[in-house]
Amino acid sequence: MAKKLKDVITDYNRIIADLKLKIYKPLYLLMGEEPYYIDQISQYIAGHVLTETERSFNQQIVYGKDITAPQLADMSRRFPMMASHQVVIVREAQDVKKIELLEAYVRQPLASTILVLCYKGKTVDKRTTFYKLAAASGVVFETAKPYDSDMTGWITACLKDKKRTIDPKANAMLVEFLGADLTKITHEIDKLFTLLPEGCTHITAEHIEQNIGVSKDYNTFELNAAISQRDVLKANRILNHFAHDPSGYPMNLTINALFMEFSRILKWHFLRRRHPGYLPDKDAAAVLGVHPFFVKDYRVAAQNYSLGKTLEVVSLLREYDMRSKGFDNGAASHGELLRELVFRIMH
Numbered sequence: 001m002a003k004k005l006k007d008v009i010t011d012y013n014r015i016i017a018d019l020k021l022k023i024y025k026p027l028y029l030l031m032g033e034e035p036y037y038i039d040q041i042s043q044y045i046a047g048h049v050l051t052e053t054e055r056s057f058n059q060q061i062v063y064g065k066d067i068t069a070p071q072l073a074d075m076s077r078r079f080p081m082m083a084s085h086q087v088v089i090v091r092e093a094q095d096v097k098k099i100e101l102l103e104a105y106v107r108q109p110l111a112s113t114i115l116v117l118c119y120k121g122k123t124v125d126k127r128t129t130f131y132k133l134a135a136a137s138g139v140v141f142e143t144a145k146p147y148d149s150d151m152t153g154w155i156t157a158c159l160k161d162k163k164r165t166i167d168p169k170a171n172a173m174l175v176e177f178l179g180a181d182l183t184k185i186t187h188e189i190d191k192l193f194t195l196l197p198e199g200c201t202h203i204t205a206e207h208i209e210q211n212i213g214v215s216k217d218y219n220t221f222e223l224n225a226a227i228s229q230r231d232v233l234k235a236n237r238i239l240n241h242f243a244h245d246p247s248g249y250p251m252n253l254t255i256n257a258l259f260m261e262f263s264r265i266l267k268w269h270f271l272r273r274r275h276p277g278y279l280p281d282k283d284a285a286a287v288l289g290v291h292p293f294f295v296k297d298y299r300v301a302a303q304n305y306s307l308g309k310t311l312e313v314v315s316l317l318r319e320y321d322m323r324s325k326g327f328d329n330g331a332a333s334h335g336e337l338l339r340e341l342v343f344r345i346m347h
Contacts, residue, residue, distance in 0.1 A: 003032075003144035005154065011141055012037045019044055024085065026109035027138025029131075031119035034143040036182035038118050041141065042089055045116055054083040062088070064095030072096065073105040076113045086113050093117040099130065106133040146182065148260065149289030151175040155185060156291070159203070164193070166203040168293040172221045173205060176257065177214045188212055218242070220249075220257035227345060228261065228301035235342055243335030251324045251334040255341075259317045261301075262310055264288045268298045269307040313345050 015028075019041075028045070030038040050059055058080045062072075072090065080086040090096065099117075109115065115138075123142060124131045134140055146154065152171045159166055166174075178185050192203065195211045205216040216222075218241040226235040242249040271279070271287055285292040305313065320341045324334060332340070 003142060005144070005146040005150045008032075008034070008037060008143050008146075012041065015041055015139060015141060016044060019048065024049065024114055025138045026111055026113055026115065027106060027134055028114070028116045029119060029124065029134045029138060029140045030117065030143075031123045031141070032143030033121060033145040034182060035118075035120045036186065037143050038120060038141070039183070042091070042116050042118050045087060045114060046089055049085060049087050049114060050083055054080075055087075057081040058083045058086040060086075060088050062090055064090055064092040067096065069096055069099055069101035072115075073102055076105055076115050077110055078113070079110075080112050084112065087116070088113060089116040089118070091118050093119040094121060099124075100128060103130050103133060106130065106137055109137050146180045147289075148175055148180050151180050151185070152289075152291050154182070155189075158186065159189070164201045164203070167205055168291040169216070169221070170203050170205045170208045171291065172294075173208045173214050173216065173219060174212075176219055176221050177208075177212065215241075218249075220254050223254065223342075224257060224261040225297065227258070227342060228265070228297060228304065230304050230346055232346060235346065236339075239335070239339050239342060242338065243333075246334055251338060252321070254338060255317055255321050255324065258345075259314070259321075262305075262313045262317065264290065264298060265301045265305055266307075266310050266314065268302045269310060272302070316341060316344055 018024075028041065030041055032038065046059065046061065060075065062075075067075075067090070072088070076088055078086060093099065096117075124134070126132075131140070152168070152175055155166060155171050155174060174185060174188070178188060189203075192207060192211050193200075196203075196207060208214050209216040218238055223235060223238045223242075225231075226238060242254065267288055268284070271284060281292040281295040284295045284298075288295070288298060290298075302310075320337055322328070323332075323337055
């Protein structure tokens, strides 16, 4: 079963808590598709285990493509100089050829060495002896690619930790523009606050438009809203804008956004069937994967699109996704296909 973002965060917080208490393990195998928390752990170890003076002799940062497993084992067997530990951090550890040759070292690691393997983009085969030894003698931390539906909550929590807040619409715009890339989102938020007036702690849709370059009026978030509300004029105005800039508004991303929207409308229909009485917005939002602010929009959307029509729209989205990739398309441009798709959805 794929790991959920909340489980990744729980594991991350546990590791950082131990590190803050100076509870160190001889090996940290940090692996998975999402690099953000891998970088956070390795950066914490690099910046906090040793003092600045101790780092000169006892901390080494190498790249996987530049070192072999036997060389890494020899490096890890060295004793620290005038410090309690030496730290060896391997960035891009997935590039170490035959990393399983570290088995002999991992079987009996040196207690005074902290070896950190940043194994990004994939995971070590859990059936191998190397993995089992790493799990037995050290810490194995596995990340997973988060879903777009995880991101609005993650952004809100991330900003709360920094004593900052964000409008629900601005939050949705960030997710639409940046996707589920935690590193990129964090970078853009940090950059944004350097551009905002001093003392400003609340991000609005206008801030996103002015500083990150996402139009607050012409984006898939607004297209979804127009279609959900059956606002034909607004939907066509946005589609015309998309058609004039096909590279800036790729059809596949637009269809993906529409699919997520109608998947939520579908969830709403089934949710209301299970809970025909009153359902708090907070509970509905948790199921839909949105901010509670947007629950009212799904009430309206479900009135505009019956369960049967919603299922029909999901089928249409699959059909036009195939057509956008050249199947049974004829000579229609992506702009023409989108107009045709939205017309069939709304009529």
